[in-house]
Amino acid sequence: MILKDYNLTAPQFTALQILINSGGMTISELSQEMDLACSTITDLIDRMEKSELVKRTRDDKDKRVVRVTTLEKGTEVLNKVMERRVQFLDNKLEDLSIEEKENLMNALEKLYKNMSEEYN
Incomplete structure (x- = not known):
């Protein structure tokens, strides 16, 4: 829903993230x-x-060589989407206790670490 509000597809959003983080490619x-x-x-x-x-x-x-930047x-659209995603997540997490949030954060960090090891 958030991406649609900005006329952005998921692949476009991903491409924007990659291009911003890399400085272009x-x-x-x-x-x-x-x-x-x-x-x-190329179509994207x-x-x-x-x-x-x-x-x-x-x-x-x-x-x-042609670079895409x-x-x-x-950048503005990406920032707005990220802000909306953070707001959405904050709203979904507001009913969790501090302990539940810490447990969730620890579990997500462990998952991220395990996934990162798989790809490296």
């Missing part, structure tokens, strides 16, 4: 990071470019 790099075909990423970036979320620019060192609007 090529279609090929983004394709590998998202585990999607280059043609799928085309739509995001039309929405003024990202832009393509030629690499300064190698003009054959996030525009200000893309």
Whole structure:
């Protein structure tokens, strides 16, 4: 629901996160990071470019290379979505006691650690 409020699909949201965290990358790099075909990423970036979320620019060192970076609007949209997600989660957690919140946090940290070890 939150993504729809900002006319954003889940893959676009993921791409924005990756691009912001990396400072930009090529279609090929983004394709590998998202585990999607280059043609799928190209279509995704085309739509995001039309929405003024990202832009393509030629690499300064190698003009054959095209990099995708996030525009200000893309960063703003991502920040707004993240704020709404935090508010949503805060609302869902408000009935939990401090102990329950700590137990949940510990369990999630353990899950994250276990999942991270699997991928590294």
